[in-house]
Amino acid sequence: MDFFIRVGKIVLRFLRATGRLGLFTLQAVYNCFTPPVYVKQMVEQFVEIGFYSLPVVALTTFFSGAVIALQTYEGFSQFSAESSVALVVLIAVLRELAPVMAGLMVAGRIGAAMAAEIGTMRVTEQIDAMITLSTNPFKYLIVPRIVVSVIILPVLVLIGDVIGICGGYLVGIYKLDFNSVSYLNSTWTNLTTGDITTGMAKAAVFGFIVALLGCYHGYNSKGGAQGVGSATTNAVVSASILILISNYILTELFFKG
Amino acid sequence: MSKVKISLHNVCKAFGPKVVLDDCNLDIYEGESLVILGASGSGKSVMLKCILGLITPEQGSILVDGLESVHANGSTRVQIIRKIGMLFQGAALFDSMNVADNIVFGLKRDKTTLMQLVYDKLAQVGLTKDVANLFPSDLSGGMQKRVGLARAIASRPEILFFDEPTTGLDPIMSDVINKLIVSCVKNIGATALTITHDIASARKIADRIAMLYQGKIIWIGTVKELDKTDNPYVRQFIQGSSEGPIKLPTIEES
Numbered sequence: 001m002d003f004f005i006r007v008g009k010i011v012l013r014f015l016r017a018t019g020r021l022g023l024f025t026l027q028a029v030y031n032c033f034t035p036p037v038y039v040k041q042m043v044e045q046f047v048e049i050g051f052y053s054l055p056v057v058a059l060t061t062f063f064s065g066a067v068i069a070l071q072t073y074e075g076f077s078q079f080s081a082e083s084s085v086a087l088v089v090l091i092a093v094l095r096e097l098a099p100v101m102a103g104l105m106v107a108g109r110i111g112a113a114m115a116a117e118i119g120t121m122r123v124t125e126q127i128d129a130m131i132t133l134s135t136n137p138f139k140y141l142i143v144p145r146i147v148v149s150v151i152i153l154p155v156l157v158l159i160g161d162v163i164g165i166c167g168g169y170l171v172g173i174y175k176l177d178f179n180s181v182s183y184l185n186s187t188w189t190n191l192t193t194g195d196i197t198t199g200m201a202k203a204a205v206f207g208f209i210v211a212l213l214g215c216y217h218g219y220n221s222k223g224g225a226q227g228v229g230s231a232t233t234n235a236v237v238s239a240s241i242l243i244l245i246s247n248y249i250l251t252e253l254f255f256k257g
Numbered sequence: 258m259s260k261v262k263i264s265l266h267n268v269c270k271a272f273g274p275k276v277v278l279d280d281c282n283l284d285i286y287e288g289e290s291l292v293i294l295g296a297s298g299s300g301k302s303v304m305l306k307c308i309l310g311l312i313t314p315e316q317g318s319i320l321v322d323g324l325e326s327v328h329a330n331g332s333t334r335v336q337i338i339r340k341i342g343m344l345f346q347g348a349a350l351f352d353s354m355n356v357a358d359n360i361v362f363g364l365k366r367d368k369t370t371l372m373q374l375v376y377d378k379l380a381q382v383g384l385t386k387d388v389a390n391l392f393p394s395d396l397s398g399g400m401q402k403r404v405g406l407a408r409a410i411a412s413r414p415e416i417l418f419f420d421e422p423t424t425g426l427d428p429i430m431s432d433v434i435n436k437l438i439v440s441c442v443k444n445i446g447a448t449a450l451t452i453t454h455d456i457a458s459a460r461k462i463a464d465r466i467a468m469l470y471q472g473k474i475i476w477i478g479t480v481k482e483l484d485k486t487d488n489p490y491v492r493q494f495i496q497g498s499s500e501g502p503i504k505l506p507t508i509e510e511s
């Protein structure tokens with residue numbers, strides 16, 4: 001009996017959290033499409049999320065592309081290694097590695113920062129103060145973060161695509177002694193807009209997840225420093241898990257045929 | 258007396274098992290300065306937040322200028338909030354902005370008007386112009402409180418809530434702030450609701466004084482009546498004695 005009570009409690013808590021997140025999402029999205037728009041806050045977030053995330057995204061995609069080149073060479077070395085390695089690097093980076101790596105990195109960098117900043121504002125009553133100054137915190141704090149993340153992550157992924165392919169290329173040329181021209185050639189012929197756009201579409205979804213969960217956990221944080229700390233952790237962990245799950249679902253949707 | 262500006266009727270608020278406001282009733286008249294006294298933790302700040310709609314009471318009704326504040330949303334909520342300026346107990350300044358941006362937050366005027374407003378308000382709370390470019394983390398506690406006060410009055414709201422405006426200030430600066438509150442009420446015609454533990458300050462700023470105890474307003478009257486009352490709770494509170502009907506949960510009791 002005790003067992004069922006405990007399981008029931010967990011299920012109920014899960015359902016309540018899901019419902020609360022659902023309501024929060026609806027409110028956030030509704031506020032995205034109603035005035036006023038805080039342009040200055042948007043610009044600040046563009047710099048914070050877009051520009052400052054470039055180094056981490058570049059580093060992670062570079063080495064992901066490089067390691068894929070190394071690993072596939074092992075498998076394909078007997079056959080026409082050059083074109084296969086180029087093809088595998090291309091598909092892996094464009095479809096999976098660049099979006100997932102960028103998503104996870106931004107979750108760690110930006111999701112955590114959002115939860116910490118908004119959480120601190122919550123526990124020091126700055127959000128209450130904002131309300132008394134006739135400013136809707138959803139519009140001022142949350143909408144800019146969500147909108148900018150959804151727009152900027154695809155751009156980051158596009159840059160990550162290029163850098164990841166470069167990583168594979170450099171390994172191919174200097175480590176595996178491929179011919180530079182024919183490697184580039186087979187990369188070019190296998191390049192499809194579909195692979196690029198699906199990767200960017202995934203990135204937009206991941207951007208939404210990261211910003212939404214960062215804001216949600218920050219906005220609902222309780223207590224003091226400890227509450228903000230756990231909000232930060234929860235934001236990163238939940239965003240990372242959701243990114244990986246939704247990545248699988250999106251891959252099934254996009255590449256079923 | 259003039260018309261009722263804010264009216265609390267049977268307001269109940271509990272956090273879990275802890276009852277904070279228990280059938281609380283209070284009428285605040287237009288243009289008066291009401292001071293609320295009460296022990297630490299008796300629910301004074303919670304009461305202000307209930308009126309603002311930051312906390313929703315379980316029961317009761319709160320009317321601000323005839324508008325129901327409990328469960329209000331949309332345009333009613335905006336209307337009520339616009340009328341009220343609030344100084345939070347912990348100042349609650351935006352730490353990502355400098356003092357000037359804090360003071361004029363949410364106001365839409367042109368830049369020079371706003372800057373002039375910043376300097377005016379800073380002067381009113383006894384701060385110099387160079388404070389405008391500092392960040393809240395660079396200010397002392399008392400200075401933060403005064404910037405919070407400047408922010409609360411910047412939009413010239415009809416109703417002002419001050420949560421312990423003089424706590425953490427030296428006696429001279431306290432007097433400056435007391436005079437500022439009085440002038441807001443007398444000159445601008447605002448309705449002020451002040452929470453304070455400082456009886457001297459309460460005497461200076463209050464038209465009426467109310468005492469909150471165990472979730473209810475147990476006494477309300479003018480400053481003169483305060484000195485003459487034989488209400489044992491009020492007497493104990495203004496004398497600051499630990500002997501009397503108000504029992505605090507200290508070691509002896511448990």
Ligand SMILES: Nc1ncnc2c1ncn2[C@@H]1O[C@H](COP(=O)(O)OP(=O)(O)OP(=O)(O)O)[C@@H](O)[C@H]1O
Nearest residue numbers: 272275277295296297298299300301302303304346
């Ligand atoms: N968000 C909250 N969650 C749970 N309990 C709360 C919350 N806010 C306030 N309380 C409780 O309500 C009671 C009243 O708090 P409140 O802040 O109104 O006290 P106060 O009268 O302003 O005291 P002080 O003079 O020390 O500021 C306290 O016991 C506090 O523990």
Ligand SMILES: [Mg+2]
Nearest residue numbers: 301302346420
């Ligand atoms: Mg208080």
